[in-house]
Amino acid sequence: xxxxxxxxxxxxxYLIDLRFxxxxxxxxxxxxxxxxxKSYLITNWHNVTGQNPETMEFxxxxxxxxxxxxxxLVDKNRYSVGERxxxxxxxxxxxxxxxxxxxxxxxxxxxYKQGVDVVAIPIVVPDNLVAFSIDQFVEPHNEDTEVxxxxxxxxxxxxxxxxxxxxxxxxxxxxIASEPVIDIGGVPKMFVDTASRSGMxxxxxxxxxxxxxSIFDDGKLSNNYTxxxxxxxxxxxxxxxxxxxxxxxxxxxxxxxxxxx
Numbered sequence: 001x002x003x004x005x006x007x008x009x010x011x012x013x014y015l016i017d018l019r020f021x022x023x024x025x026x027x028x029x030x031x032x033x034x035x036x037x038k039s040y041l042i043t044n045w046h047n048v049t050g051q052n053p054e055t056m057e058f059x060x061x062x063x064x065x066x067x068x069x070x071x072x073l074v075d076k077n078r079y080s081v082g083e084r085x086x087x088x089x090x091x092x093x094x095x096x097x098x099x100x101x102x103x104x105x106x107x108x109x110x111x112y113k114q115g116v117d118v119v120a121i122p123i124v125v126p127d128n129l130v131a132f133s134i135d136q137f138v139e140p141h142n143e144d145t146e147v148x149x150x151x152x153x154x155x156x157x158x159x160x161x162x163x164x165x166x167x168x169x170x171x172x173x174x175x176i177a178s179e180p181v182i183d184i185g186g187v188p189k190m191f192v193d194t195a196s197r198s199g200m201x202x203x204x205x206x207x208x209x210x211x212x213x214s215i216f217d218d219g220k221l222s223n224n225y226t227x228x229x230x231x232x233x234x235x236x237x238x239x240x241x242x243x244x245x246x247x248x249x250x251x252x253x254x255x256x257x258x259x260x261x
Contacts, residue, residue, distance in 0.1 A: 006168075012134040013156035013169035013204055014073065017092075018047060018066040025050060025066050026059070029157035029169065029202040029232075033120070034133040035259050040107075040120040041071065041095065042255060043202035044233045048097050048106055048121070053114040067098045072167040073129040090167050093131075095123055109254060110261035112187055117233040118250050120258045134204050134228055140220035145227045147207055151176050155194060155232045155247070157203030172200065177246060180229075188251040190230070195245045203232040205249050228252045 018026045030043040045053050050066055052059060070092040097105055109116035125131045147153065153176060156169040164170045174194035184190060192205070207227040215222045230249040 007208075008137040009134070009154075009156060009204075009206055009208065010164070010168050010171075011074070012132045012137055014041075014071055014131070015158050015161075015163065015167050015169075016041075016043060016047065016072075016202070017070040018050070019068050019070065020064050020066055021068070025063065027158060027161045027199045029200055029204075030071065031134045031156075031202075031204040032123075032131045033135060033255055033259070035256070039123050039125055039131060039133070040259055041123050042118065042120055042204075042231060044231070045108065045114045045117045045119050046233070047202050048104075048119055049114075053117050065098075067102075068094055068096050070094055071123075071131075073125070073131055076128055076130045088166055091129055093123070093125065093129055095121060097121070107258050107261070109258050111257075115187060116189075116250060116254050116258075117248075118231050118254050118258065120255065134206075137226070138228060139222040139224055139226045141215045141217065141222040142226050145207070145225050147176055147180050147227065147229055149176050149179050151207070152209070153192065153205055153207050153229050155192075155200060155203045155205050157200035157232065159199050161199050169203070172203075174205070174247060180251075183251075188254050190249050190251065191236075192232075192247040192249050193245065194235075194247050200232055201234055205229040205232050231255075 014030050016028045016030045028047040030041050033040050033042055072090055073093055075089045106119040106121045153174050155172040155174055174192040177193040178191040180190055207229055209225040230251045233248050236246040
């Protein structure tokens with residue numbers, strides 16, 4: 001009998017512990033993007049500030065601004081992507097959010113600022129740890145793959161700080177609830193239909209759908225349609241569980257708009 005294998009994308013979503021000095025404030029989700037050999041941690045603006053980006057009020061349970069976070073990563077010598085996830089050890093990488101003069105160390109959207117609830121934090125991953133860029137797990141021959149309304153996608157995060165074993169994420173199914181080509185409220189976001197929960201803010205949202213026929217070309221194999229769709233940042237009706245569970249997803253295009261400014 002073959003050993004069961006883990007999905008590559010499972011290795012690309014990371015739990016973050018938002019803190020003020022050594023005091024825990026909240027949990028959230030993040031992922032890594034590499035651009036020009038530099039690594040950036042992608043998460044929500046409201047995670048790194050503890051504030052509602054629309055009202056600027058502190059979020060429920062937050063008592064002050066976070067000034068650092070712990071990122072949970074796999075030890076480099078104790079992993080094998082895609083293989084069984086036994087005998088894996090984890091370590092925390094501490095990342096400062098503010099410098100000694102309380103200046104922010106993250107990058108916001110150049111036009112919308114906190115109006116786009118996404119930030120990029122430049123990070124340096126030490127040699128003993130590994131942080132996978134989510135882009136590296138997008139299969140080849142998917143350059144023109146597009147998502148459409150009603151399609152199933154997945155939010156990879158940590159609802160209520162629950163994990164899928166170790167510090168691996170939980171895959172939460174969602175369906176696209178608004179036309180992806182339309183910007184909601186004039187900003188690059190869309191709605192998804194899913195019953196998401198606290199702790200999933202900052203999750204990568206991905207498309208992974210089996211191809212009817214695999215593609216093999218130029219030495220590259222693609223078994224699935226894959227795409228980074230965007231960044232999850234909470235839901236409408238978050239304060240009332242009886243309200244419609246519409247999640248907010250910021251489109252993946254905002255990542256390069258932030259990094260390339």
